[in-house]
Amino acid sequence: MKISPMETIFNIFNETATILQEELNCSYLEALAETGENLFHGNIIQEELSELTVKRLQKKYSELNIDMFSQEQIRKAYQLAILKGMKDSVQSNHQMTPDSIGLVFSYLIKKFMAELSSFSLLDPAVGTGNLLTTILNQMDDTEITSYGVDIDDLLIKLAYIGANLQSQPIQFFNQDSLEPLFIESVDAVVCDLPVGYYPNDEGAEKYTLKADKGHSYAHHLFIEQSINQTKPGGYLFFLIPNGLFESEQSPKLHKFLSEQVNIQGILKLPESMFKNPNAAKSIFVLQKKAPSLKAPKQVLIANLPSLSNQSSMENMIGKIDKWFMENKLEQ
Known part of the structure; x- marks a missing residue:
């Protein structure tokens, strides 16, 4: 065979x-x-x-x-x-963003960044690089200057080697992503948010979204760091837990987002993608505020069907296209 x-x-x-x-x-x-x-x-x-x-x-x-x-x-x-x-690994942080999610990210980035023939893209929690290289491989007709950051020595090494084998010239930085980044502001950020507590309380002090007491949520700090690292008018694409706005620290996050960004969309991924429905996630799309920009008339809210259901996916793409016509192209 x-x-x-x-x-x-x-x-x-x-x-x-x-x-x-x-x-x-x-x-x-x-x-x-x-x-x-x-x-x-x-x-x-x-x-x-x-x-x-x-x-x-x-x-x-x-x-x-x-x-x-x-x-x-x-x-x-x-x-x-x-x-x-x-x-075989005992480290819980050794996880990878599934291909199907990477393809949805690729589609959305193509849509939101369509007017740019070249742009810069940062993944501040790059891990093994699978999400970032999936996107880059899907967008080989666009010139993308890309950066990946991760604190894990082995994961960043795997990401670097994988990028080399795929001839993707990504610049990698092996550091704590919540420390100062020596990267110029970017046009877009993509991130499968690491969910949990950030153990470095001293490092969290400089963040608006730090916890009032105890450890801060790493995923909140990653959102703030990503927004800070994005150019005005730039886009951010996050994979978020569905319960992001249900924690005791969420009011502060909500206030921060309302001041810094215009929410573009929340696309809930099908629960069938996840072994545990409680671990289900959504794609959260933001645009950093800039003086000339308006918020969309309405936020794109969608429950994505199974990617294997072709007719449902075509229907969903039609809805997303309609949203773009009404909320982005008319601005």
């Missing part, structure tokens, strides 16, 4: 990562990063390997010409290998 291009790439990622994992006595994800580096550089860069292991790896690598595959084929195979590694 003929295997797909994605399976071909995945098999090489998986087999060579397993070899390196055993030889280097490291985790599968660390080994995956190492094999990704080898594939990108076209040679084996680990000097401590035995001669036998080098030969085994060379044989495997010779079976794959990475340049023969599309960016999306590489991304999906790499994502699959990362997901395999994450199953």
Whole structure:
């Protein structure tokens, strides 16, 4: 049976990562990063390997010409290998934004940024880079200067290597995203918000959305940091928990948003996307206020159908197009 291009790439990622994992006595994800580096550089860069292991790896690598595959084929195979590694990982922050959500983000960013032939895009919680590279691969007709920030050393390394393999020139920064960012203001932000408490109370002090007492919500601070990092008139696309405005700290968030941005839309993702309905999420679209900008006549509020339901999706796209005609194009 003929295997797909994605399976071909995945098999090489998986087999060579397993070899390196055993030889280097490291985790599968660390080994995956190492094999990704080898594939990108076209040679084996680990000097401590035995001669036998080098030969085994060379044989495997010779079976794959990475340049023969599309960016999306590489991304999906790499994502699959990362997901395999994450199953064995004990770190709860090792999670990945699903492909289907990335495609919805891509569609929305295309719609809202349609008038720009080039723009800058920041993901302040880039993780393994899957969301950001999904968007970039879907928008290869637009010149996008992109940035990714993450505090996790391993995740940012995986993101960097994945971007290299996909020929996506993303600039990565390995730091706490809630510390000052040495990145110029951007036209757009995309972020799968990390939900939870921010342990650095001292670092939270500079934020308007800090908690009055105790730890602050990291997701609130990420929203504030993202808005601060966005140019006036720029857009922000967040993946948010459905209960974002139900916490005891939400009145402060609501007030801050009303002062800083115009809410464009809240698109509730189908619960079928999530194993636990209580973990269901929505896409929250904002535009940073600027003197010449008006708020939309009405906020785009939608319950997205299952992406596999083609007729329902076409109907929803029609509704979104109508909203754009009435609220964006007439401004």
